[in-house]
Amino acid sequence: MKEVVTGNHVVSHAARVGRAQVVSAYPITPQTQVVEKISEFVADGVMDAKFIKVESEHSAMVACIGASAAGVRAFTATSAQGLALMHEVLHWAANARLPVVLANINRAMGPPWTIWTDQIDSLSQRDTGWIQFYAESNQDIFDSILIAFKVAEQVDLPAMVVLEAFFLSHTAEPVDFPDQEDIDRFLPPRPARNTVDPENPAAFGGLTGPDHYYELKYMEHNAMLEAKETIAAATQEYGDMTGRYYKMADPYRCDDAETVLVVSGGVASTAKDAVDEAREAGWKLGSLKIWAFRPFPREEVRALLLGRKRVVVVDRNISFGQEGIFCSELKASLYSQPEAPPVLGFIAGLGGRDIKGRDLLAMAKAGEDPDCPEFNWYGVKP
Amino acid sequence: MAEVPKKLTIPAEEHICSGHLACQGCGAVLAMRYALKALGPNTVYTVPACCWSVIDGPFPYTTLGVPLFHIAFEAAAASAAGLAAGLEMVGKEDVNVVAWAGDGGTADIGIQALSGAAERNDNIMYICYDNEAYMNTGVQRSSSTPWGAWTTTTPARHFKKRPKKNLVDIMVAHQIPYVATAAIAFPEDVLKKVNKAKQIKGTKYLQIFASCPPGWRMAPEYAVKSVRMAVNARVWPLLEVDNGVYTITRKPRKPLPVADYLRLQGRFSHLTEEQVEEIQQMVDHNWERLLFLEKSTHEMAGIPLEEKKKTKEPDK
Known part of the structure; x- marks a missing residue:
């Protein structure tokens, strides 16, 4: 019902x-x-x-x-x-x-x-x-x-x-x-x-x-x-x-994706729309929702992310003095694995600032720049 | 083996065994022993950080014949509320759920949860064994430490200058059905009050005065004597408060001088005669106050005040 x-x-x-x-x-x-x-x-x-x-x-x-x-x-x-x-x-x-x-x-x-x-x-x-x-x-x-x-x-x-x-x-x-x-x-x-x-x-x-x-x-x-x-x-x-099958790490249109946006919570829903939009424009973008944070789906993210060109992690959180927490967790899972992709971290949406589809696409685009730093604050007002 | 007398004033059955880790002369063990004799085996305990977290013994041992659930320092009353609700949901609402805490875990860090449970009138018994300081951590002052006492955080040259927090009146103010004080030197009284409390539905609060020889700086053989003197000097009055009506359950006709009680303990040895006299005045004032409360609350409730048979001589 x-x-x-x-x-x-x-x-x-x-x-x-x-x-x-x-x-x-x-x-x-x-x-x-x-x-x-x-x-x-x-x-x-x-x-x-x-x-x-x-x-x-x-x-x-x-x-x-x-x-x-x-x-x-x-x-x-x-x-x-x-x-x-x-x-x-x-x-x-x-x-x-x-x-x-x-x-x-x-x-x-x-x-x-x-x-x-x-x-x-x-x-x-x-x-x-x-x-x-x-x-x-x-x-x-x-x-x-x-x-x-x-x-x-x-x-x-x-x-x-x-x-x-x-x-x-x-x-x-x-x-x-x-x-x-x-x-x-x-x-x-x-x-x-x-x-x-x-x-x-x-x-x-x-x-x-x-x-x-x-x-x-x-x-x-x-x-x-x-x-x-x-x-x-x-x-x-x-x-x-x-009919609803949950996965600890749940990929969306990742099969041939070169860039994978890693997201969690409601942002994962926005990311699906953003990926659809990107796909229509011929951009090989996928997204990965981390549903289970503990236990962390270490093997699953390896299976899904090794060999990609890059991973862009969007963190609505920060560990002050380090980086986004999902980002650290992903890096820990991928470190020293063969074909581990570069992981680019973005902080966004703290304190409830909206994260729109276009924001996610902007972060993914920034991550594709070969000069993209590994840690970024997205959308900080001057 | 000595012959067991035919008529016992307290049950012979024990729900606590030897091998516990208490210090010699520990009043908290006697408090537990007497309380359990009244509570019987259909009981569960929840115990926050306090001497009893250690006394019961290390994993995998226990000295009690009933379950003992360890919980965080400030959490005794809330854990009892949860246990009582859980046991009720599995059809065991007849189990006595007892929160058993020291004075620090009751009057200081645990008072919020206790106040919450009492305001809700959760069906739990809360027993504070009061040895008047943080004894488990090495004799630091608590809000239950009396005026004048030495502790490791109130050195003799800077002894505690504030009176003992009056938990009894705080609990009475919550309008719970039963509040009582007891003391380990009067086991029959402990049993009587715990027995009474376990028949009552709602929150019951008991505060049992329990000596701590190392913390009070006295020889273990004074463990019971010191507490008896506290009662007979009116330092620790025995009373019960039934639905707000105060009754003093022991009225020493000729109270001991407070100085006699203080003299036994090293924690008061720094006090001058004037300071001892100051304590005597506080004790007298509190006694007058209790007599007034007893009289006025009986009158307001329309209950005649029975003249208790007074004890003849000061019992040393």
């Missing part, structure tokens, strides 16, 4: 049909509609869940951690400062191996106060041990959240679905909702293990010395790598159910 729904309400619907049992959240622009809608669902009895209306994002994540430790499916949503406030306990959720799912509405970090999108909030959480998916459309948001629940619960790691402030959160698009029966088949009740229960009188997360801690991290990393196979299986199953 198709409905026209805003990105934020899609998040709420995904939590409902994904049968989250405990939701704990704190309001922050631009996420508020997510929690408003979930409040209605729970109050109206159409969602069988407990909604803990906490006093901060830190407590929101902690309550999700507690609920998840008790064995249920826990969900929250936040943005920017809220995600940053959660930072400490994002580590806790991952290190406790709890499959909490979180929707983060990308919003730039203050100061100065801003409510518009960029990716620094979520990318700053790169090393917390969370699986991360970047949604391109409202349909993507819905599908990614269901896939996130499934993958997270299979590998015992938390997962974050990321969408852009306003461009997705407040924009209504047609979204296909699968039948609840099909969703329940795809996403059965959480197979919880080793829960906090009086019948299981263990200590969880107690003091651990150098003799054991190291191996726990090794296992956590392996779980993240295992998530690649789990994602592959889950997206296959989901595709068979809906």
Whole structure:
């Protein structure tokens, strides 16, 4: 069934049909509609869940951690400062191996106060041990959240679905909702293990010395790598159910492309239009959407990008003093590989400045200049 | 083996075993032991950073007979709220969910989450074992450290000049159903209050006064004695607040001089006679205040104030 729904309400619907049992959240622009809608669902009895209306994002994540430790499916949503406030306990959720799912509405970090999108909030959480998916459309948001629940619960790691402030959160698009029966088949009740229960009188997360801690991290990393196979299986199953097959790294018209634009989030949608326009003019341009940022699709980007003439990465984020974060990740994946293409990084769209198709084409064109620096700020006002 | 007396005032069953990592004379262990006797096995604990994060033992050991979930410092109450919601969703809402935190994790870094849970009246029991400083990190002052005390961050020549934060009244202000104080020198009272709290739905807050011999700079054998003296000197009044109605549960007829309580502990040894007298006045003032609260809240609720049998002699 198709409905026209805003990105934020899609998040709420995904939590409902994904049968989250405990939701704990704190309001922050631009996420508020997510929690408003979930409040209605729970109050109206159409969602069988407990909604803990906490006093901060830190407590929101902690309550999700507690609920998840008790064995249920826990969900929250936040943005920017809220995600940053959660930072400490994002580590806790991952290190406790709890499959909490979180929707983060990308919003730039203050100061100065801003409510518009960029990716620094979520990318700053790169090393917390969370699986991360970047949604391109409202349909993507819905599908990614269901896939996130499934993958997270299979590998015992938390997962974050990321969408852009306003461009997705407040924009209504047609979204296909699968039948609840099909969703329940795809996403059965959480197979919880080793829960906090009086019948299981263990200590969880107690003091651990150098003799054991190291191996726990090794296992956590392996779980993240295992998530690649789990994602592959889950997206296959989901595709068979809906006709929508997701890929960790998703190419568009790349087959004979000499230049590949690497993008993420809603910009990937704009990039498809830009590529179409370029193709009409005979320009061998393709685009590659990074849907899964963690685990990073290292093998996939190698398969797609080695041998190209060049790769132009558009980052709506920056690691100050280095470069765009997707750019660094790509370089790390391609380094020392045979036929590794030059990687040219462009920063664009921070703080919600629009990235239009013509901007993407301008960056791709600049990247084709043999004298193009490897790091560039696009469109800085004089 | 000594014969077990027929009539026990507290249950013999233990839910904590030996081999824990507490210091000698640790009051926090006694607090846990007594609380668990009342709570029983259908209980889960969530414990933020505090002495008990260490006392329970390193991975893969635990000293408790019930689950202990470790959580970040400021997060005890929120994690309890999450556990309670999760357990309810799996049909186990009869489990006692207990947040167990030290005074720093309660009165300082954890007060926001605690206030949130209390305002929502989440169905959790929050027990603060109060040893009046950050003992686990090596005796730094907390907001629960009393006026006059030495700690490593309030050196004797610059001792703490602010009074102990009154968490009891802060929790009463949240209008939760039950708030109580207890002390490890009065195990029956601890059990009675925990037993009462576990029958109540909503947020229950208990603050158990628990000595820390290394942090209080005294010999371990004074662990219980010092706490008994704190109660009998009215430094740590035993009380409970049922739906806003204050009741002092122990009224020493002839209170000990505060000086006797202070003298036992090295953390007060720098104080002059005048400063000790100043503390005595604070203690007296607080006691008068509590008597007033007890009387006025009983009157307002229309509940007659029972005259408790007063203890005869100061119990040293």
